Amino acid sequence: MKDNGKIVTALLAGLAAGAVLGIIFAPEKGSETREKLNESLADLTDAIKERAEEQFDQLSDFKDKIVAAVKSKIGRAEDAIDEEIEEHA
Numbered sequence: 001m002k003d004n005g006k007i008v009t010a011l012l013a014g015l016a017a018g019a020v021l022g023i024i025f026a027p028e029k030g031s032e033t034r035e036k037l038n039e040s041l042a043d044l045t046d047a048i049k050e051r052a053e054e055q056f057d058q059l060s061d062f063k064d065k066i067v068a069a070v071k072s073k074i075g076r077a078e079d080a081i082d083e084e085i086e087e088h089a
Helices: 001-026 030-088
Strands: none
Touching: 001 030
């Protein structure tokens, strides 16, 4: 997951640098440049939301696995305790 964070950071930095360079060297009217920047920002926002949703899904899956493992261990511990109680009763 650390590599994914680096990728997202690099993507954001690249987009920001591209936007700045686009403004500086744009041969278009200001309104056209602003429109392109707004589109780029919308794309970036969508990419960030998508990545956040993917991370959330991964964390949710991980949590479910942990909960299942803990419940399984608790069940085995309860069974072992019940066996010990029956042996000593």
